[in-house]
Amino acid sequence: MGTPTPLESRLSRVKTPGEPIIVFERVFLAFGDNVILKDISFELRAGFTKIFLGASGAGKSTILKLILGLLKPQTGKIWVNGVRVDTLSESDMMKVRDDVGMVFQEGALFDSLSVRENVGYKLYEESDMDLNDVHRRVEEVLGWVELEEHIDKMPSQLSGGQRRRVAIARAMTFQPRILLYDEPTTGLDPITSITIDDEIVKLRDIEGVSSLVVTHQLRDAFWVAERMAVRGPDGKVQIVPASPEKLAQTEFVMLRDGLIAFEGTASELRANNDPYLQLFLS
Amino acid sequence: MQLFITGWAKKAFFEVQEYVKLCVALARAATSRPFYYRDVVEQLDAVGVGSLTVVLLTGGFTGAVLALQSGMTLDQFGARSVVGRLISASMIKELGPVLTALMVTGRVGSGIAAELGSMAVTDQLNALRALGTDPVRKLALPRVIAGVVMVPILTVISDFVGIVGAWITTVTQLRVASSVYWNSVVMGLYIQDIWMGLIKPVFLGFALVSIACFVGMRTTGGTQGVGRSTTQAVVAGSVAVLVLDFIITKLLISLLY
Numbered sequence: 001m002g003t004p005t006p007l008e009s010r011l012s013r014v015k016t017p018g019e020p021i022i023v024f025e026r027v028f029l030a031f032g033d034n035v036i037l038k039d040i041s042f043e044l045r046a047g048f049t050k051i052f053l054g055a056s057g058a059g060k061s062t063i064l065k066l067i068l069g070l071l072k073p074q075t076g077k078i079w080v081n082g083v084r085v086d087t088l089s090e091s092d093m094m095k096v097r098d099d100v101g102m103v104f105q106e107g108a109l110f111d112s113l114s115v116r117e118n119v120g121y122k123l124y125e126e127s128d129m130d131l132n133d134v135h136r137r138v139e140e141v142l143g144w145v146e147l148e149e150h151i152d153k154m155p156s157q158l159s160g161g162q163r164r165r166v167a168i169a170r171a172m173t174f175q176p177r178i179l180l181y182d183e184p185t186t187g188l189d190p191i192t193s194i195t196i197d198d199e200i201v202k203l204r205d206i207e208g209v210s211s212l213v214v215t216h217q218l219r220d221a222f223w224v225a226e227r228m229a230v231r232g233p234d235g236k237v238q239i240v241p242a243s244p245e246k247l248a249q250t251e252f253v254m255l256r257d258g259l260i261a262f263e264g265t266a267s268e269l270r271a272n273n274d275p276y277l278q279l280f281l282s
Numbered sequence: 283m284q285l286f287i288t289g290w291a292k293k294a295f296f297e298v299q300e301y302v303k304l305c306v307a308l309a310r311a312a313t314s315r316p317f318y319y320r321d322v323v324e325q326l327d328a329v330g331v332g333s334l335t336v337v338l339l340t341g342g343f344t345g346a347v348l349a350l351q352s353g354m355t356l357d358q359f360g361a362r363s364v365v366g367r368l369i370s371a372s373m374i375k376e377l378g379p380v381l382t383a384l385m386v387t388g389r390v391g392s393g394i395a396a397e398l399g400s401m402a403v404t405d406q407l408n409a410l411r412a413l414g415t416d417p418v419r420k421l422a423l424p425r426v427i428a429g430v431v432m433v434p435i436l437t438v439i440s441d442f443v444g445i446v447g448a449w450i451t452t453v454t455q456l457r458v459a460s461s462v463y464w465n466s467v468v469m470g471l472y473i474q475d476i477w478m479g480l481i482k483p484v485f486l487g488f489a490l491v492s493i494a495c496f497v498g499m500r501t502t503g504g505t506q507g508v509g510r511s512t513t514q515a516v517v518a519g520s521v522a523v524l525v526l527d528f529i530i531t532k533l534l535i536s537l538l539y
C-alpha cells in the first residue's frame with residue numbers, strides 16, 4: 001500500500017481523543033440536477049463538537065445522512081471511526097452504525113412501538129443482551145432524559161419536546177461514541193430547549209461522546225458551545241460555563257450554497273463581520 | 283412523442299429493475315439470519331384474520347350470484363341440475379383465487395403501502411437502518427411471508443363459502459335438490475383443478491404483497507406521497523393479480539392437463 005499519508009496515519013489512531021473521528025474530504029452530492037453539496041471538507045475530532053448552521057435546504061440533514069451511509073455522495077471521501085464509508089456496502093455499514101447514534105429531525109420514533117421499545121430498540125432487536133439488562137438500561141436512559149413515568153406510553157401520546165427527548169434516549173442507549181443531532185430543539189419552547197441542550201452537553205462531557213449538532217437556533221448553539229458539564233463534589237452533574245480549552249473544542253460550521261462559508265469557534269463566529277453571517281446571527 | 287415514449291420506457295424499466303432488486307433482497311433475507319419471528323406472527327394475524335370478513339362476504343355472494351346466473355343459462359339447455367359442476371370448477375379454479383387476491387390487495391396491500399409509506403416519509407425507515415436493522419428483513423419479509431401463507435388459506439375458505447352460498451341459492455331459488463347439487467359439485471372437480479386453485483394464490487399473494495411493500499418503501503413527498511403510494515399499490519397490485527392469473531393459468535394448463 002506504500003507509506004500511509006498523514007491523514008491515514010491519523011485515522012488509524014481514531015480511538016485516541018483529539019484524533020479525527022469523522023472526516024469529509026471534497027464531498028459532492030446532487031439529487032438529479034439539484035446540487036446540494038459542492039465541495040465539503042471538514043474534520044470532527046474525537047470528543048469534540050461541531051455545530052452546523054445554514055439556511056433551510058442548505059444540506060445539513062444530508063450531511064448527517066451521509067455519515068450514517070443512508071445516502072452516498074457522488075464524489076469525495078468520508079471516514080467514520082477510521083472506516084471509509086462512502087464506498088461501503090449496506091451490510092458492512094451496519095458495523096459502523098453500531099458506534100453512531102442519530103437523533104432525526106422530527107424524531108422518527110417508531111409509532112407502532114411504545115417508548116420503552118423505541119428506546120431499547122437496538123438492544124432488544126439487534127443484540128444478545130439479557131432482557132433484564134435491557135430493561136434496566138432503558139430505564140436508566142429514560143431517567144437521564146427525565147421521562148421514566150412515560151415508559152409505557154406510545155409516541156403519539158407524547159408532546160413534541162418529550163418525543164425529541166425519547167429520540168435522544170434512543171440514540172444513546174447503545175452507548176455510541178458519536179452522536180448526530182438534527183435540529184434537536186427546533187420548534188420547542190426555550191425551557192425545554194435548554195434541557196435538551198444540557199443533555200447534549202452532559203453526553204459530551206461526562207460520556208465523552210463526539211457530537212455533531214445541526215441547528216437553526218443560535219441560542220442553543222451558543223449554549224452547547226459555551227457550557228460544560230462537570231461532576232460536583234456530591235457526584236451530581238452540574239452545568240457550568242465552559243473552560244477555555246472546552247471552548248476551543250467546539251467549532252461552528254456555516255453551510256452556504258453547497259460550500260462551507262465559515263468554520264471557527266464561538267468567539268470567532270461572533271467577531272466575524274461577513275454580512276451573510278451577520279444576517280444569520282441577528 | 284418519441285421522446286415521451288422512450289422516457290416512459292426507461293422509467294418503467296428502471297422501476298422493474300428496482301422491483302427485481304427488492305425480490306432478490308427478499309430471497310436473501312429469507313435464507314439468512316437474523317429472522318424476525320415475532321413480526322411474522324403479527325403479520326400472519328394482520329393479513330389472515332384481518333381479511334377474513336371481507337373474504338367470507340365476497341366468496342359467499344359470488345357463489346350465490348353465480349348459481350343464479352348459471353341456472354338461467356343452463357335452463358336454456360334444460361340442464362339446471364348440473365349447476366354444481368359449473369360452480370365448483372369456476373369457484374375453485376378462477377373466482378376463489380382471483381377475488382380473494384383482489385380483496386386482499388384492497389384491504390391489506392393498501393394498508394401496507396400506507397404504513398410503510400408513512401414510515402418512509404417520516405424517516406422511520408432511515409432510523410431503522412441507523413439502528414442496524416434492514417427494513418427489507420424487518421418489514422417487507424414478514425409481510426410477504428404472511429401473504430404467501432394466508433392468501434392460499436383465505437382462498438380455500440372463500441372457495442368453500444362460495445360453494446355453500448351457491449348451494450343456498452340453488453336449493454331455495456332454483457329448486458334443485460341438495461343431493462343433486464352436491465353430487466354435481468364433486469363430479470365437476472378434478473385433482474388438477476384443486477392443484478391449480480392452490481398454486482395460483484401462492485404467487486398472487488407474493489405479487490400483491492411485494493408490490494405493496496415496494497411502493498410503500500419508496501414513498502417520497504410527505505403525506506401526499508403516502509396517499510399516492512396507497513392508490514398505486516392497489517392499482518398496480520390488482521393489475522398484477524389479473525395479469526399473473528392469466529399467465530399462471532396458461533402455464534398450469536400446459537403443465538397439468
Ligand SMILES: Nc1ncnc2c1ncn2[C@@H]1O[C@H](COP(=O)(O)OP(=O)(O)OP(=O)(O)O)[C@@H](O)[C@H]1O
Pocket residue numbers: 031036054055056057058059060061062063105
Ligand atoms: N431524497 C431526496 N431527493 C431529492 N432531493 C432531496 C432529498 N433529500 C433532500 N433533498 C433536497 O436536498 C436539499 C437539502 O436537504 P436537507 O434536508 O439536507 O436540508 P437541511 O439543510 O437539513 O434543511 P432544513 O433546515 O430545512 O432541515 C433540499 O433542497 C431538499 O429538497
Ligand SMILES: [Mg+2]
Pocket residue numbers: 060061062105182
Ligand atoms: Mg434538515
